Amino acid sequence: MKRDFMFTSESVTEGHPDKLCDQISDAIVDDFLRQDPFSKVITECAVSTAIVFISTRFASEATVDLAKTARNVIDRVGYDQPDFNAKTCSILTNIQEITTDDRAVDERTLSDAAIEQIPVRDQVTVFGFACTQTDAFMPLPIWLAHQLAKRLTAVRLNHTMPYLAPDGKTQVGVEYHDRKPYRIHSITILASQNKINTHEISLKQLQEEIQEYVIDPIFQTEEIQPDHKTRIFIDSDDPFAIGGPSIHAGLTGRKTAIDTYGEYARHSGAALSGKDPSRIDRVGAYAARYAAKNVVAAGLAEECEVQLSYSVGLARPVSIQVETFGTGKLPDDAIATLLEQQMDFRLGGIIRQFNLRFLPFLTKGGLYQKLAAYGHVGRLDLGLLPWEATDKAKALCQ
Known part of the structure; x- marks a missing residue:
């Protein structure tokens, strides 16, 4: 077993296409269970340029408007550009009501x-x-990656960096000595920007503002701080990327490592989202x-x-x-x-x-x-x- 090593974990914002699909799928599960707690439902979602596909199988007394739920999620996440938004995207649904011999029971x-x-x-x-490693009993790399991703969304929503688009990625590398976090090896942030006004934002300004408004606040209270050797990459290879479903498609259940422990520990290959509690x-x-x-x-x-x-x-x-x-x-x-x-x-x-x-x-x-x-x-x-x-x-x- 290695005692000294470097480990990286990544997270994504709620606007990442895969995470958008996860949220649509789980919003549908929520809608079914709020009306009928004994619902059985499995729902999957895929998104691409201006289109959303939803497949749902269910046994329930609830009535759920799948398209409306999806549009609400897309709007809340913040997609409002012409190439993908809640009002104009096409939504295709495949709905199958299933019969089950299992009687609904209240386990309580x-x-x-x-x-x-x-x-x-x-x-x-x-x-x-x-x-x-953390107060949340989580590995430090995925914990920090999540905090950076949430902060990236926060500075967009509070208009500190209003030109940011919903899609974003973060990654944190941590060096371990004797299986304990020792130093921050690297920080990577990829932040997409809206098409409008992007020409007014230079790569230098983007990097400086992400450092000031995203990275610095997150590490302000962390015991282990970035040092002069920490490598920081901010949109270094793909500046001014638009991101979102119009650039890369999304699918429910494709980010199980991000959903769990950032691959620091093992995780099942089965998706967590889009399933009722009987799964x-x-x-x-x-x-x-x-x-x-x-x-x-x-x-x-x-x-x-x-x-x-x-x-x-x-x-x-x-x-x-x-x-x-x-x-x-x-x-x-x-x-x-x-x-x-x-x-x-x-x-x-x-x-x-x-x-x-x-x-x-x-x-x-x-x-x-x-x-x-x-x-x-x-x-x-x-x-x-x-x-x-x-x-x-x-x-x-x-």
Whole structure:
């Protein structure tokens, strides 16, 4: 296992075409669940120049206007240029209402025996990770990349840099000594600009303003600061890029590393967005994060990766594995046994504990759409998400 290394993670703004698709898909999931918490829905989205394609399969009593939901998301994200905007883009929908033999149930009212009878319908291996590198128990590279991406959006919306367009990318490289963050190796920011007034903005002005209004404020409170050797790249290879769906197409579920741990830890290949809570490939990832975070919060390890493997037709994972990368206070298999004893990894148990069917109704503006940009885990800006709680830490220590 390497102790000294350099690692990079990237994030994107909410206007990146892939993230735009994720937000449209999850906004549709929110709309279904707000009307009918027992909806089953899978929705995918693709965008390109002036066109949006939505494919949705559902079993629900809800009535959702897919095109209206998509236009609302596009408008909120800020696409208003002639080549792509909420008013004039074409929206194609493919809708299939499916029949299901499963009766809608409220997991909150079920006995433990009844929860045991709710099987998963998909086979998947999901991962959760946590570490002590940040207050959010997240790896530092993806944490910083997310903060820069959010700041890039903020300076556009508050008109500090009004010429910016919604699409943007960030990347942060961190040098590690003895598996701990040591210094900032590099910072990369690609910020697209609107076509109008772009000729008035020089590359030098863009770079100076991003340094002043984006990079400096984010690192102001960070323990590890950029130094004189830190390499900073700002639109260095592609100045004045327009970005957005007219330049590169987007698709739901194509940014799973950004949704999770920036590839510092493993993640499932399954998309998180566009799925209701009955899909174990989504909610299992939340449960695995919950388990890993509680292990670290309990002081049982400085780093922890939890792997859950599910098979079709079974309620419980067929495998629970833990990796603490040499930082565990107990053997990894002993920690895995503790997790199995203290946590409920059954599909129905996860839905019940996290209240996943009703959170979109209880959360202003919905929940899942907010997760679709800047990460599904480690989100301090969204209050205490149920899978970010550390309420099991004390029990794990006993």
